[in-house]
Amino acid sequence: MSTLPHPTTEAGAAGLSAILADPSGAVIALDFDGTLSPIVADPASARIHPFAPAALVELGRRTRAVVIVTGRPAALAISYGRSPGGLGLDDVPGLVVLGQYGVERWESDVVTAPPPPEGVARARRALPSVLAALGPSLRGVWVEDKGRALAVHTRRTPDPQGSLETLRAPLVSLAAEHGLTVEPGRFVLELRPTGTDKGDALGAFLVEKSARSVLFAGDDLGDLAAFAAVRGSGLPGVTVCSGSAEVTELAKQADLVVDGPSGVVGLLSALVAAIDGKST
Numbered sequence: 001m002s003t004l005p006h007p008t009t010e011a012g013a014a015g016l017s018a019i020l021a022d023p024s025g026a027v028i029a030l031d032f033d034g035t036l037s038p039i040v041a042d043p044a045s046a047r048i049h050p051f052a053p054a055a056l057v058e059l060g061r062r063t064r065a066v067v068i069v070t071g072r073p074a075a076l077a078i079s080y081g082r083s084p085g086g087l088g089l090d091d092v093p094g095l096v097v098l099g100q101y102g103v104e105r106w107e108s109d110v111v112t113a114p115p116p117p118e119g120v121a122r123a124r125r126a127l128p129s130v131l132a133a134l135g136p137s138l139r140g141v142w143v144e145d146k147g148r149a150l151a152v153h154t155r156r157t158p159d160p161q162g163s164l165e166t167l168r169a170p171l172v173s174l175a176a177e178h179g180l181t182v183e184p185g186r187f188v189l190e191l192r193p194t195g196t197d198k199g200d201a202l203g204a205f206l207v208e209k210s211a212r213s214v215l216f217a218g219d220d221l222g223d224l225a226a227f228a229a230v231r232g233s234g235l236p237g238v239t240v241c242s243g244s245a246e247v248t249e250l251a252k253q254a255d256l257v258v259d260g261p262s263g264v265v266g267l268l269s270a271l272v273a274a275i276d277g278k279s280t
Protein backbone atom coordinates (compact mmCIF):
# COMPACT_ATOMS: atom_id res chain seq x y z
CA MET A 1 0.00 0.00 0.00
CA SER A 2 1.53 3.39 -0.97
CA THR A 3 0.52 6.84 0.20
CA LEU A 4 -0.36 9.49 -2.37
CA PRO A 5 1.11 12.87 -1.36
CA HIS A 6 -1.45 15.70 -1.12
CA PRO A 7 -1.04 18.94 -3.06
CA THR A 8 -0.89 21.98 -0.78
CA THR A 9 -3.00 24.21 -3.06
CA GLU A 10 -6.71 24.09 -3.96
CA ALA A 11 -5.89 24.05 -7.67
CA GLY A 12 -3.51 21.14 -7.20
CA ALA A 13 -6.01 19.18 -5.10
CA ALA A 14 -8.67 19.73 -7.79
CA GLY A 15 -6.20 18.63 -10.46
CA LEU A 16 -5.30 15.43 -8.65
CA SER A 17 -8.97 14.63 -7.97
CA ALA A 18 -9.75 15.08 -11.68
CA ILE A 19 -6.92 12.71 -12.66
CA LEU A 20 -8.13 10.06 -10.20
CA ALA A 21 -11.77 10.42 -11.22
CA ASP A 22 -11.07 10.18 -14.97
CA PRO A 23 -7.56 8.80 -15.62
CA SER A 24 -8.29 8.10 -19.27
CA GLY A 25 -8.45 11.88 -19.85
CA ALA A 26 -5.19 12.66 -17.99
CA VAL A 27 -1.86 13.65 -19.49
CA ILE A 28 1.14 12.85 -17.28
CA ALA A 29 4.05 15.12 -18.30
CA LEU A 30 7.57 14.97 -16.90
CA ASP A 31 10.90 16.68 -17.23
CA PHE A 32 13.94 14.34 -17.48
CA ASP A 33 17.11 15.58 -15.70
CA GLY A 34 16.56 16.25 -12.01
CA THR A 35 13.01 14.87 -12.18
CA LEU A 36 13.19 11.34 -13.59
CA SER A 37 16.99 11.17 -13.61
CA PRO A 38 19.08 12.09 -10.54
CA ILE A 39 21.52 14.96 -11.10
CA VAL A 40 25.12 13.80 -11.64
CA ALA A 41 28.30 15.75 -12.37
CA ASP A 42 28.75 14.43 -15.91
CA PRO A 43 25.64 14.90 -18.13
CA ALA A 44 26.68 11.87 -20.21
CA SER A 45 26.44 9.66 -17.10
CA ALA A 46 22.86 10.63 -16.27
CA ARG A 47 20.41 7.69 -16.19
CA ILE A 48 16.78 7.39 -15.31
CA HIS A 49 15.83 6.38 -11.76
CA PRO A 50 15.70 2.57 -11.90
CA PHE A 51 12.02 2.35 -10.84
CA ALA A 52 10.73 5.18 -13.06
CA PRO A 53 10.13 3.24 -16.30
CA ALA A 54 7.96 0.61 -14.58
CA ALA A 55 5.76 3.26 -12.96
CA LEU A 56 5.45 5.12 -16.28
CA VAL A 57 4.56 1.92 -18.15
CA GLU A 58 1.67 1.43 -15.70
CA LEU A 59 0.57 5.06 -16.07
CA GLY A 60 0.77 4.75 -19.86
CA ARG A 61 -1.75 1.91 -19.66
CA ARG A 62 -4.18 3.90 -17.54
CA THR A 63 -4.01 7.50 -18.78
CA ARG A 64 -4.53 9.49 -22.01
CA ALA A 65 -0.78 9.96 -22.52
CA VAL A 66 2.63 10.09 -20.90
CA VAL A 67 4.96 12.75 -22.32
CA ILE A 68 8.55 13.72 -21.48
CA VAL A 69 9.24 17.45 -21.99
CA THR A 70 12.99 17.97 -21.83
CA GLY A 71 15.92 20.13 -22.79
CA ARG A 72 17.76 16.99 -23.87
CA PRO A 73 17.75 15.76 -27.45
CA ALA A 74 14.68 13.49 -27.55
CA ALA A 75 16.60 10.37 -28.65
CA LEU A 76 19.11 10.84 -25.82
CA ALA A 77 16.32 10.89 -23.23
CA ILE A 78 15.16 7.57 -24.65
CA SER A 79 18.70 6.20 -24.55
CA TYR A 80 19.32 7.36 -20.96
CA GLY A 81 15.80 6.30 -20.02
CA ARG A 82 16.43 2.57 -19.73
CA SER A 83 17.03 0.89 -16.37
CA PRO A 84 19.90 -1.61 -16.45
CA GLY A 85 18.46 -4.95 -17.50
CA GLY A 86 14.93 -3.64 -17.15
CA LEU A 87 12.25 -1.52 -18.73
CA GLY A 88 12.91 1.70 -20.62
CA LEU A 89 10.96 4.81 -21.51
CA ASP A 90 10.37 3.32 -24.95
CA ASP A 91 8.30 0.57 -23.27
CA VAL A 92 5.76 3.17 -22.09
CA PRO A 93 2.64 2.74 -24.24
CA GLY A 94 2.16 5.69 -26.62
CA LEU A 95 5.08 7.66 -25.13
CA VAL A 96 6.00 10.97 -26.76
CA VAL A 97 9.23 12.86 -25.99
CA LEU A 98 9.27 16.59 -26.76
CA GLY A 99 13.02 17.25 -26.82
CA GLN A 100 15.22 20.37 -26.94
CA TYR A 101 12.49 22.46 -25.30
CA GLY A 102 9.83 21.24 -27.72
CA VAL A 103 11.67 21.59 -31.02
CA GLU A 104 12.08 17.81 -31.47
CA ARG A 105 9.45 15.11 -31.18
CA TRP A 106 10.19 11.41 -30.59
CA GLU A 107 7.35 8.96 -31.12
CA SER A 108 7.40 5.24 -32.05
CA ASP A 109 11.19 5.38 -32.49
CA VAL A 110 11.11 8.26 -34.99
CA VAL A 111 12.41 11.77 -34.29
CA THR A 112 10.96 14.70 -36.22
CA ALA A 113 12.51 18.17 -36.07
CA PRO A 114 13.24 21.13 -38.31
CA PRO A 115 16.89 21.74 -39.27
CA PRO A 116 18.84 23.75 -36.65
CA PRO A 117 18.97 27.48 -37.33
CA GLU A 118 22.23 28.76 -38.90
CA GLY A 119 22.89 30.82 -35.73
CA VAL A 120 23.76 27.63 -33.82
CA ALA A 121 26.60 26.80 -36.22
CA ARG A 122 27.90 30.38 -36.00
CA ALA A 123 27.75 30.36 -32.18
CA ARG A 124 29.54 26.98 -32.17
CA ARG A 125 32.41 28.51 -34.13
CA ALA A 126 32.59 31.63 -31.91
CA LEU A 127 32.19 29.98 -28.50
CA PRO A 128 35.78 28.69 -27.97
CA SER A 129 37.27 32.17 -28.30
CA VAL A 130 34.59 33.66 -26.02
CA LEU A 131 35.50 31.09 -23.35
CA ALA A 132 39.26 31.54 -23.89
CA ALA A 133 38.92 35.31 -23.43
CA LEU A 134 37.43 34.75 -19.97
CA GLY A 135 40.69 33.20 -18.81
CA PRO A 136 41.75 30.31 -16.56
CA SER A 137 39.13 31.02 -13.87
CA LEU A 138 36.77 28.96 -16.03
CA ARG A 139 38.81 25.78 -15.73
CA GLY A 140 36.39 22.83 -15.85
CA VAL A 141 33.73 24.54 -17.97
CA TRP A 142 32.36 21.95 -20.37
CA VAL A 143 30.36 22.47 -23.55
CA GLU A 144 27.69 19.90 -24.39
CA ASP A 145 26.98 20.14 -28.11
CA LYS A 146 23.39 19.07 -28.63
CA GLY A 147 23.33 19.69 -32.37
CA ARG A 148 20.65 22.37 -32.27
CA ALA A 149 21.88 23.93 -28.98
CA LEU A 150 25.09 24.41 -26.99
CA ALA A 151 24.95 23.88 -23.23
CA VAL A 152 27.80 25.46 -21.27
CA HIS A 153 28.12 23.60 -17.94
CA THR A 154 29.90 24.84 -14.79
CA ARG A 155 29.08 22.03 -12.32
CA ARG A 156 32.62 20.63 -12.60
CA THR A 157 34.44 23.94 -12.08
CA PRO A 158 35.95 24.81 -8.67
CA ASP A 159 33.27 27.54 -8.23
CA PRO A 160 30.16 26.51 -10.21
CA GLN A 161 28.02 29.53 -9.24
CA GLY A 162 30.85 32.04 -9.70
CA SER A 163 31.70 30.57 -13.11
CA LEU A 164 28.04 30.78 -14.12
CA GLU A 165 27.95 34.47 -13.24
CA THR A 166 31.19 35.11 -15.14
CA LEU A 167 29.74 33.45 -18.21
CA ARG A 168 26.26 34.98 -18.14
CA ALA A 169 26.83 38.37 -19.81
CA PRO A 170 29.24 37.13 -22.53
CA LEU A 171 26.88 34.27 -23.42
CA VAL A 172 23.86 36.57 -23.51
CA SER A 173 25.78 38.78 -25.97
CA LEU A 174 26.87 35.80 -28.06
CA ALA A 175 23.29 34.49 -28.20
CA ALA A 176 21.91 37.89 -29.23
CA GLU A 177 24.55 38.20 -31.96
CA HIS A 178 23.44 34.91 -33.51
CA GLY A 179 19.68 35.11 -32.99
CA LEU A 180 19.64 32.59 -30.16
CA THR A 181 18.32 32.66 -26.60
CA VAL A 182 20.06 31.81 -23.32
CA GLU A 183 18.26 29.20 -21.22
CA PRO A 184 19.55 29.17 -17.63
CA GLY A 185 19.50 25.90 -15.68
CA ARG A 186 21.24 24.01 -12.92
CA PHE A 187 24.86 25.15 -13.33
CA VAL A 188 24.31 25.47 -17.06
CA LEU A 189 23.60 28.22 -19.59
CA GLU A 190 22.27 26.95 -22.90
CA LEU A 191 22.45 28.77 -26.22
CA ARG A 192 19.38 27.54 -28.03
CA PRO A 193 16.96 28.59 -30.78
CA THR A 194 14.32 31.17 -29.89
CA GLY A 195 10.63 30.69 -30.49
CA THR A 196 9.53 27.77 -28.34
CA ASP A 197 9.73 26.67 -24.73
CA LYS A 198 8.42 23.85 -22.58
CA GLY A 199 5.19 25.77 -22.00
CA ASP A 200 4.44 26.04 -25.73
CA ALA A 201 5.29 22.36 -26.18
CA LEU A 202 3.13 21.14 -23.31
CA GLY A 203 0.22 23.46 -24.14
CA ALA A 204 0.07 22.23 -27.74
CA PHE A 205 0.34 18.60 -26.61
CA LEU A 206 -2.62 18.99 -24.23
CA VAL A 207 -4.74 20.36 -27.08
CA GLU A 208 -3.55 17.62 -29.47
CA LYS A 209 -4.53 14.91 -26.96
CA SER A 210 -7.82 16.59 -25.96
CA ALA A 211 -6.64 16.24 -22.37
CA ARG A 212 -9.17 16.62 -19.58
CA SER A 213 -6.58 16.96 -16.81
CA VAL A 214 -2.80 17.20 -16.47
CA LEU A 215 0.08 16.59 -14.09
CA PHE A 216 3.49 18.13 -14.84
CA ALA A 217 6.63 17.50 -12.78
CA GLY A 218 9.90 19.41 -13.16
CA ASP A 219 12.89 20.64 -11.20
CA ASP A 220 14.51 23.58 -13.00
CA LEU A 221 13.86 27.12 -14.18
CA GLY A 222 13.00 25.97 -17.72
CA ASP A 223 10.07 24.05 -16.20
CA LEU A 224 8.36 27.23 -14.99
CA ALA A 225 6.97 27.74 -18.51
CA ALA A 226 5.36 24.29 -18.30
CA PHE A 227 3.87 25.18 -14.90
CA ALA A 228 2.35 28.26 -16.56
CA ALA A 229 1.02 26.09 -19.40
CA VAL A 230 -0.75 23.83 -16.90
CA ARG A 231 -2.52 26.86 -15.41
CA GLY A 232 -3.04 28.50 -18.81
CA SER A 233 -4.67 25.35 -20.23
CA GLY A 234 -7.75 25.89 -18.08
CA LEU A 235 -7.69 22.17 -17.26
CA PRO A 236 -7.63 20.80 -13.74
CA GLY A 237 -3.93 20.25 -13.17
CA VAL A 238 -1.18 19.55 -10.65
CA THR A 239 2.27 21.13 -10.83
CA VAL A 240 4.92 19.07 -9.03
CA CYS A 241 8.38 20.26 -8.02
CA SER A 242 11.15 17.69 -7.79
CA GLY A 243 12.75 19.54 -4.91
CA SER A 244 16.45 20.33 -4.52
CA ALA A 245 18.62 22.82 -2.67
CA GLU A 246 19.92 24.09 -6.05
CA VAL A 247 16.64 25.53 -7.35
CA THR A 248 14.13 27.07 -4.96
CA GLU A 249 11.96 29.10 -7.36
CA LEU A 250 9.97 26.13 -8.64
CA ALA A 251 8.97 24.92 -5.16
CA LYS A 252 7.40 28.32 -4.47
CA GLN A 253 5.10 27.94 -7.49
CA ALA A 254 4.31 24.21 -7.23
CA ASP A 255 1.11 22.58 -6.00
CA LEU A 256 3.19 19.77 -4.57
CA VAL A 257 6.88 19.42 -3.67
CA VAL A 258 8.49 15.99 -3.47
CA ASP A 259 12.05 14.98 -2.62
CA GLY A 260 13.92 14.82 -5.93
CA PRO A 261 13.64 11.99 -8.46
CA SER A 262 13.03 9.34 -5.79
CA GLY A 263 10.10 11.44 -4.54
CA VAL A 264 8.79 11.76 -8.10
CA VAL A 265 8.98 8.00 -8.63
CA GLY A 266 7.19 7.47 -5.29
CA LEU A 267 4.46 9.85 -6.45
CA LEU A 268 4.07 8.11 -9.83
CA SER A 269 3.85 4.69 -8.17
CA ALA A 270 1.33 5.97 -5.64
CA LEU A 271 -0.69 7.49 -8.47
CA VAL A 272 -0.91 4.09 -10.18
CA ALA A 273 -2.05 2.53 -6.92
CA ALA A 274 -4.59 5.30 -6.32
CA ILE A 275 -6.02 4.95 -9.82
CA ASP A 276 -6.46 1.25 -9.05
CA GLY A 277 -8.08 2.13 -5.71
CA LYS A 278 -5.20 0.64 -3.76
CA SER A 279 -3.57 3.62 -2.06
CA THR A 280 -4.08 5.18 1.35
Ligand SMILES: O=P(O)(O)OC[C@H]1O[C@H](O[C@H]2O[C@H](CO)[C@@H](O)[C@H](O)[C@H]2O)[C@H](O)[C@@H](O)[C@@H]1O
Pocket (backbone or CB within 6 Å): 031, 032, 033, 034, 038, 039, 040, 041, 042, 043, 044, 046, 069, 070, 071, 072, 144, 146, 151, 153, 155, 185, 186, 187, 188, 190, 220, 222
Ligand atom coordinates in the same frame (compact mmCIF):
# COMPACT_ATOMS: atom_id res chain seq x y z
O1 LIG B 1 14.89 19.65 -19.29
P1 LIG B 1 15.76 18.66 -18.59
O2 LIG B 1 15.42 17.25 -18.89
O3 LIG B 1 15.82 18.92 -17.11
O4 LIG B 1 17.23 18.92 -19.15
C1 LIG B 1 17.89 20.15 -18.79
C2 LIG B 1 19.39 20.00 -18.97
O5 LIG B 1 19.77 18.86 -18.20
C3 LIG B 1 21.10 18.38 -18.28
O6 LIG B 1 21.91 19.13 -17.40
C4 LIG B 1 21.54 18.94 -16.04
O7 LIG B 1 21.71 17.57 -15.67
C5 LIG B 1 23.11 17.11 -15.70
C6 LIG B 1 23.10 15.62 -15.39
O8 LIG B 1 22.53 15.34 -14.15
C7 LIG B 1 23.94 17.93 -14.73
O9 LIG B 1 25.30 17.52 -14.77
C8 LIG B 1 23.84 19.42 -15.09
O10 LIG B 1 24.50 20.20 -14.11
C9 LIG B 1 22.36 19.85 -15.15
O11 LIG B 1 22.24 21.18 -15.63
C10 LIG B 1 21.63 18.37 -19.71
O12 LIG B 1 23.01 18.15 -19.71
C11 LIG B 1 21.23 19.56 -20.52
O13 LIG B 1 21.55 19.34 -21.89
C12 LIG B 1 19.72 19.71 -20.42
O14 LIG B 1 19.24 20.72 -21.27
